[in-house]
Amino acid sequence: MLEIKNLHVKLEEEDKQILKGVNLTVPAGKVHAIMGPNGSGKSTLSYVLSGRDGYEVTEGEATLAGEDLLEQEPEERAAAGLFLAFQYPVEIPGVGNMTFLRTAVNAQRKARGEDEMSATDFLKMVREKAKDLKIDADMLKRPVNVGFSGGEKKRNEILQMAVLEPKMCILDETDSGLDVDAMKLVSDGVNALRDEGRGFLVITHYQRLLDHIKPDVVHIMADGRIVKTGGPELALEVENNGYADILAEVA
């Protein structure tokens, strides 16, 4: 589903190389996790894939279902099926959550040449999905993420994911700022979306989230590269011994 080859990225503003040749393939139906210490380039990878400004790809490529991602605008990537659950979801005062969701769904449908969804069908669909994530009518009415708690923001990200039904989901430190109950709620939401046709890339510092969202493959990222790849047991190794051992081993 997602294929990244030899991806090199530097910051536009300063001459600083962040990604130094990332190779990664996430097939449909699989959950891959990326772990790594601070500053290893995990979040940069998620931003570059989703098309945020400020980064320059100097080498390599990234494709989604065979289509070149890096040449596309962020909205085109979204319509093609890419979704990034933000580490810090953005507050948008003045835009109601429901309006935001409907605008996004219809914009993606339009981009794909599909008909817009009727207001009634849309409302019904969102309400059902919101219920599973314990998002009440009030949260749907309020401006996007404004005044939401950390947990509410992350649940709102998962709601968007559920409503937009992307092919490839990237979760950037979705566990940060979550208490145990919220983590369970969010993980259940993600697990409900696991599907043969959908790939997941879960970026996290801690093994904790991976207890709930069980990965098929775990990658360790350090200094802009994937330095080790293994099964779920790799996450446990990190949890027990930290990154130092692994980094020493590959150095």
Next chain:
Amino acid sequence: MALPKPKADVTDALLATLDLPDTGWSAPARKAALARVHEMGLPTARDEYWKFTRPESLTQAQAPEAAVLEATETPIFDDVDRLRIVFVDGVFDAEASDDLALEGVSIERLAETAEMDIHWAKDVYGVLEARGQDPVQRPLAALNTAFATDGLLIHVTGTPSKPLHLTYSHADSGSDAILHHVVKVDAGAEVTILENGPAAARFNKSMEIDIADGATLHHIRTQGRDHERRAATHMFTRLGEKSVYKSFTLTVNGVLTRNEQVVELTGDEAVAHVAGACVGDGDFHHDDTVFITHDAVDCESRQVFKKVLKNGAVGVFQGKILVKPGAQKTDGYQISQSLLLDGDSQFLAKPELEIYADDVACSHGSTSGAIDEEGLFYLRSRGVPEREATNLLTLAFLAEAVEEIEDETLAEQIVTRLEGWLSRRG
């Protein structure tokens, strides 16, 4: 004291083109107003109160031409049940207007009552304007009181079943209109006044509003998108005890607009909200000048002004809250914000507080900024194209001002207008 020569010249030149209607009940008020014009002189670019807005085109003897906008759009408030009153180039058009009879209100034409000796409006006409001349001079309003040729005298005695809709249109590219409305709302009465349209190539409009104890007036106005028209408007509002005044103005283009709101809270627990949203592209200068005086206990005032500017458009906000001695428990709020869609536009703000009471809560803020990049990326990452996302954020920026309109149907009409403006822009 003699006026400085440039001021005297401007004043004399314009006055030479005008005739004082010397008849009936309004004659003394007009004469007094003319005396004020002579004393103050018309504004010039050297006046502190006109520092951000050049007054020349408003004061020059000959009104600058303004082409009549050909484009037609669905007239606003068309699907609202209302009493429609039409003015063309500042002249009442009886043919195009509804029958002015409506329960709870009496509506007369200023021009038609001119010959009468006595009229209730005598206690308001020029009176609130004169009060509003201190501490800041507003010569264009005095000029209006002296020379107004038409307008409405609206006496609200009850609660009319529908809004009064004053609709203005501009048919002559050289029209120069001076309109003066007087509104008196009796104790406990309630009315909604709607206004829309580009009234003339050059338009000087004044509205004096006297709101008695426990009465309410809602005012919603849209200033048409004739690109070349110029307007100077004044609203003088006096509020009695527990009365409510809520005014919202939408301005869409227009080469020059100066809207002054002068509000005096004279009765305890009165509430005054004045709000405005304006969107300007290119040759557009919009000035909101607001002066709110708290002269009673436990009153609330709010000023919410939002401006979206691009391609060299200029927005001005001069807003003041004056809390007089003894006006305790005053709750005053003022916010003025601009969204600059490019690097060429300008927002000039002068927020002021002057407080002589010690138990008050007054706050003010003014900001100027670009579209929030984080918000824009967030929307785009969800599939919303850049332009649509920008429009959504622009509407969201204006929402705080539009939300000041209580009636949801009317607020929706304003939003539709704004969406229209956004969809016409690249």
